[in-house]
Amino acid sequence: MTHVHPRISPDGHHQHDNDGQAEILDLDAEVLAEHTLAITQWLPVRESPGQIVDLGCGTGAGTFALLERFPEAHVTAVDASSGHLQRLREKARARGVEERVRTVQADLDEPDWPGLGTPDLVWASASMHHMAHPDHALRNVHDLLAPGGLFAVVELSGFPRFLPENAPEDRPGLEERCHEASDRFHAEHVPHRGADWGPKLAEAGFTVEGERAITVNIEGSRSEAVGAYALGSLQRMRHxxxxxxxxxxxxxxxxxxxxxxxxxxxxxxDLVVRTERTVWAARRTD
Structure with a gap:
């Protein structure tokens, strides 16, 4: 989940460079990997992209899914966190794909963007809603893309839920009450969360070619990472x-x-990861 300036964690605060926050991003990537790959496979690309930009890349969930989906592509991974980018570079070396990855540290709320080339595909997963001026960023992406290029915006519908409705036994419904309080907090501090990006993309000059909602329902018994993911997410929400x-x-x-x-x-x-991800695919047609 990022601002291409620091990521915002489930506590609503900007994440700085520490292992705990990078770890939750890594767990997010591991738990949702199957769904992320499914989104990359759904994208209506006309031909395999050669140059990709990952805006708000975090520790690389989207970057590595895109490298796997498009084996000839090179990815420019952009984030404001030097720690996240360092972790991404280490992963790239471990996977033997470091020559296909370039990292750029930048705050894309700044008026002047760094040089990001002329990509065929721009990917922004859980990052657009953290931008202070998303309309400005959308126009920048439009101008950045190669003619005919594709922009993929992926957003989660809030933070995942993990517990059954009747849990915990001593306070049934606790998680839902936490989410209601979190939603009120984020409505004030992250006003673009939950936005419909389709009209915004059209206003920025894109042609929206597809929108898809993907339901996430992952049984906790399938992965030890789910418990750690639930713990880390609720720890950050607590704040x-x-x-x-x-x-x-x-x-x-x-x-x-x-x-x-x-x-x-x-x-x-009895843990289950329950959420929904929505992806918009928009093309630069001028």
Missing amino acids: SVADALSTEDLAALDRLLDTHGSHSILHRE
């Missing part, structure tokens, strides 16, 4: 919702987050 929760709800949340306690979310066998 934005703590003041809005009742004393009883906050105590129940803290029991879930206590990795040494018997109520730890890591001990649960």
Whole structure:
């Protein structure tokens, strides 16, 4: 999830360079890898792109999915976090694709963008809604793209849910109440979250060629990463919702987050990753 300036974590604050925040991005990439690859396969590309730009690349979830989908392509990965970019470069070396990846550290809310070439495909996953001036960024992407090039905007519908509705046993419905408080927080601090990007893309001069909603429903038993992903996500959400929760709800949340306690979310066998991702595919037709 990023601003092409620092990423915003589920606590609503800008993420800076530390291992904890990079780790949650890596878990996000691992847990949602199948769905990310499915989106890249759906993209209505006319021919395999040679140059791709990944805006708000984080630690590389989109970058590596695109490199796998388009084996002849080179990717310019852009983010404001030097730590995330360093981690991405290390992954590229480990995968033997470092020669196909260029990293650029930049805040794309700045008026002057760095040189990003003339890409055939621009990918922005969970980054556009963090931009302070997304309309300006959309126009910049339009001008950046090669004629006939494609812009893919991917967004999650809020933060994933992990618990059954009747959980935890001592405070049923806790997660839903946390999400309601988080939604109120983000409505104030991240106003473009949940936006319909189709009209915005059309206003910026694009022709929207496709929109697709993908339902994510991943059983926790399939991967140990799901427990770690749930823990990290709820830890970050806690910062934005703590003041809005009742004393009883906050105590129940803290029991879930206590990795040494018997109520730890890591001990649960009923976790499921539930969310929805929407992708818009828009072409520069002029």
